[in-house]
Amino acid sequence: MLNRRSALMLFSGALATPKTALAATPKEITWDDLLPVGVPYSEIIGEGELDEVNDTWNPIYDENATKLNESLDGSYIKMPGFIIPFDIGVKGVTEFMLVPYTGACIHMPPPPANQLVMVNAKTPWPSDDLWNPVWVIGMMRMQLQTTDLGQTGYAIVADQMEVYEW
Template identity: 35%
Template structure:
């Protein structure tokens, strides 16, 4: 297997996540017009593109595909915790793809050494993504997927909460402002690995590095419960 192709495909897979992030940061809709990521995708060979998206057809037992998110449709207060969305954790003036402008990603080929440069720069930028400081001390409730950090095979004692299915597992970690390190008051079942949940607790702001990614937020979870709403509808 061609190592250069793997690197390039990894860059593409992460770049494709920039579209919803950029739209959220600008308060735009999820459907964006042509982006840097899309132009890079158009110049990726069919074979490389198939490998980059091989996991996109994978479904969890709950029916989610890689990249699908859980949506908070109407913000409300439940049990003293204010429901927030992942967009609330992104500073409104942050452009997650701005640093890529000078890399000319539309000219990337599968064996282009600039693919490694793009991946390294992207990882560094994302691990130091700006945080929303006003979230410190907030009592919040939000949905996400469980990525275990500490487990004995029966219970999960620590985990990362991620905004879309497959993050940190099927595709590289999202920016630090889209990762929450969760320590639940009561361990959750190991069977909840990669499952959707609602998490309620008090937020702290500060980076924590783990083997699965750099989290910009921490949450002491008072309550972790299964996400009961229907999976996203696909056309």
């Protein structure tokens, strides 16, 4: 049986519990989860065109490239990826595109919109650590938007980011 002093100690300890301990656990997702249900990756990229002069392949996307997984809209998620920075400040990167593999959107044609995520980080990610994969944790929204590097299908406000370890 708890006495008055023990009950007060337990109660005050509960008040001091960090908010992160009370926050929802994020749903861990992969890049395949961004595809709409029933649409395999092989159906979002057409034949494409080979540019022999520039030695590049330019994919031709059909309407499946902008179809999104509606069940993720409003979900609190955790997903891995690589950073393509848009806004780099003294403290680091706050706005970036999360991409599924190194070099996406920079050295080759961009992946389809349903494979690109625009991220706004609440806490800047150090700009000296941009080539390593990261975990992004936050609220995901379906949001088609066009950038200089490609069209994105999703947006996340990142509450937290971590180094992705294999």
